[in-house]
Amino acid sequence: MKKFLIGIHCAIAVACVPLCTIAAPVVRTIKQTQASGTTARLQTINVWNGHGVAISFYEIGETIKKVWLDDPSQILLDTDGCLEGLDQNCRNPGAGLIHLRRINRVNIPGLPQTSTTLLTVITQSSSGERKAYSFRLATSNGNPKYSQVVIKNDVVREQTTPKPQLQSLVKTQQTINQIRGGIVVAIKSGWINQQDELHQRLQNLIGYLQAGDDISTAAKAASVSQELVNKLIALSNSSDNLIRR
Known part of the structure; x- marks a missing residue:
């Protein structure tokens, strides 16, 4: 009977491991000013084996117009809309999300092998203003820490209270x-x-x-x-x- 109870406790303990992994946060937030503009710092985004990562611009309401991936030998890039430079027949370029997926390294003649690469994203706001974002992409092993990177607007609009004249x-x-x-x-x-x-x-x-x-x-x-x-x-x-x- 004791062995039976011990077996039940062990089974429960083993079953809890996946649940803890599922409960882990899947969204990482990057402030807009951290990735674009004069105050930006190069943000590293990890891509794990068998675990894609999405970069979302939905929250800031900007449309992705063009992207550059300097080293496509280990990471594949896809978007939720056609983009200039990726799709030859893209008449109206525009997307809101980029999906990254890791692959086995492909030897590309003339392209040096590096552990990281640079992703450059050009966006456009509803008013027509264009912005450039830069991200360092790195291949990683082990347990994934997130599956989505959300670009968030951190520009605080001052609440102006009407001052008496x-x-x-x-x-x-x-x-x-x-x-x-x-x-x-x-x-x-x-x-x-x-x-x-x-x-x-x-x-x-x-x-x-x-x-x-x-x-x-x-x-x-x-x-x-x-x-x-x-x-x-x-x-x-x-x-x-x-x-x-």
């Missing part, structure tokens, strides 16, 4: 100063008491204005009538005129 800020501050001036006049005249709830509501009104609310929204939020606001502004203007005289 200077003129609007100046006008708001003028309104606040006028309301404050009117409150001072009203307190001196005995019409408003600093201990009253109305005085607190007027302070709330000023706070809402400073937070960026327009005068009608701020007055409504502070439970202050627009008529009172207009009277305070008028009091401030009258006081200013008396001082100037």
Whole structure:
């Protein structure tokens, strides 16, 4: 019975090995600026025996127009669309994915044998802008680490929040100063008491204005009538005129 149980445990352990391999990540991500442009660094893509690797440009929305593989003696290249230089009768070149497959080395006269080769990809965006990508392809042995390389857009678009115009800020501050001036006049005249709830509501009104609310929204939020606001502004203007005289 013990031998039977041990056999079951061993069978389970052996069965888990393929599952762990299947659960391994199959997608490798390369940022667009890592493979193209002035900040690019030559990215190495491995191709294993019996395990093809695809390079996808789908996420960045660019169309592959042309490719060059410097040493085709060990790696075969295919795409999901016809390309200039690969297909003689390609009238409308364009693809979104490149598939790489390793083969036994073929001796090509005049071509030196190397362990790596260069893949150059020319793409075009929807706006017509062309970009060049360079990848180092290397043949590898052992367990494959990925089956797809995804080129991802890493250009961060700044979220621009609408900034209040200077003129609007100046006008708001003028309104606040006028309301404050009117409150001072009203307190001196005995019409408003600093201990009253109305005085607190007027302070709330000023706070809402400073937070960026327009005068009608701020007055409504502070439970202050627009008529009172207009009277305070008028009091401030009258006081200013008396001082100037």
